[in-house]
Amino acid sequence: MEITPLGDSALIVRIRDQFQDAPEQTLDEVLAAMHQIERAQVPGIIELTPAYTTVAVYFDPIRVIDSGADPGGVVDWLTEKLKDALGDSRRRWRDKTDRRSIEIPVCCDTEFALDLEQIAHQARISPAEVLNLYCAGTYRVGCIGFTPGFPFLMGLPQKLATPRRGMPHKEVPAGSVAIGGQQTGIYPLRSPGGWNVIGRTPLRLFDPQNSPPTLLAVGDRIHFRSITRDEFERLKG
């Protein structure tokens, strides 16, 4: 583990250098570290953001100084507090939290599955086999970003990995489920995008009127269930 500055108002706690070696374990450790930092209530810390191998710790330098740090030693002061909060690594293991498991209905009607043919071509299997393979997988949210509520999901079957489109879609509709390289994700908002769209979910992934505003959180386990167009329309309501 190392703690490095991200500018003068944030620190990055890097739990591991690599992700692919042990994605599940790394993510568990990152989430556990995040909760330990949260619980420590270190003065001046504003918010935390987990992503794959890291927890970002955003802070207000002025509040850290007001809490007793020397203006010339803010980062050292915080680093000490974070190390204390993270304690010994054995405790972290027992903190493994029970993550939610969420089913995402996805409709692969030809109108929605903009790039299904391309994905099938790349994998050298039929579109139906692509869907079976995709829906048989278990995924996990590695981080949320790009746009509000966009989940980056790990666990895509290797066979389905499809390079990003040479020419990005000018507009990907909200709810589009897509593959970009080794990753897969869901566009919560209508936006431009370079990923290969495999289908669409009727679920709303981001709603600014809700607290929290996103359906998914980092660490959640996801699986997809293929639905018909009728079911899509019914769920969309």
Place this chain on the structure above:
Amino acid sequence: MKLTITRSGFLSTVQDLGRVSLRQFGVSVGGALDLHALRVANLLVGNDENAAALEITSGLVRLQFDDQRIVAWCGGEYDVAVGSRQIPSGHSAYVGANEELSIAGPREGCRAWLAISGGIDVPVVLGSRSTDLRGSFGGFEGRALRDGDVISLGSNSACAKTLIDRLGQEKIAAWSISHDWSNPAQQEPMLRVVHGSDWGRFDDSLHNALTSETFLVSPDSDRMGARLEGPKLRRREACDLISEAVAPGTIQVPPDGKPIVLLGDCQTIGGYPKIAHVATVDLPVAAQLRAGDRVRFREVSLADAHRFLSERNGDLEQFRVGIKLQMR
């Protein structure tokens, strides 16, 4: 209790100090790109520092209120007037009911923040009144303002009422703040930067390029970031970094070597190497970068970045005390 936008300018949005604690959900901090300017302008009109104000990005803005208000603005070099009455930056000024306030510019810099006593009363969404343009939420209907928009204002505070009584005659307060406080725009600014976490992934010639050459602000800059042309900071070997957090001020370098200075509406995570970060104390200067501007960077230590910020906060603290006395 209403504000009517007759002309909305190039890009005008409602902004406060922004959203906190939502970056883990991919929601940007947003808010006024110059938080210092927003705080100062709000204090000058007797508002809470977090009250929602207008962020103006070039063009001609005309607006009026249906009752008496105190206004103050900070930011780039704009011409702000009520009829023939010029309102200099950093001054509390009286605007009568149905008088037209015009804001034109900028002659220098890029953005200005206009605080209105009582604040702009749009609904709080995810803890803030700021407009999130990408997510289309917050602010006024989740979008930039248009000609003809009519927006609710909050009630004048006791301080604002005192100012209205006092300034009804003289119109503009005699006291003001220093110009470098209200107008951070500079010609060919030098932004102070600290090392980024990927500084070591760039070789010395690229470090030198960043800290000794001049960059040009590209036209495709926006509230998410200022894109820079000029010397390319292209690294020899590609690297595939695992996405992690970025922040306003982060200078990231995509494979094309053209650095991007991230601003308040930036994404919450990114995978490009981070060569440096603009010191928080200089973000107000970065918020004034306009297409075609020249900009340079100077390295400072983290300790110095915190000292500068602490000094400016000390000045702000004094200002808070001073303004309270003025408004008694």
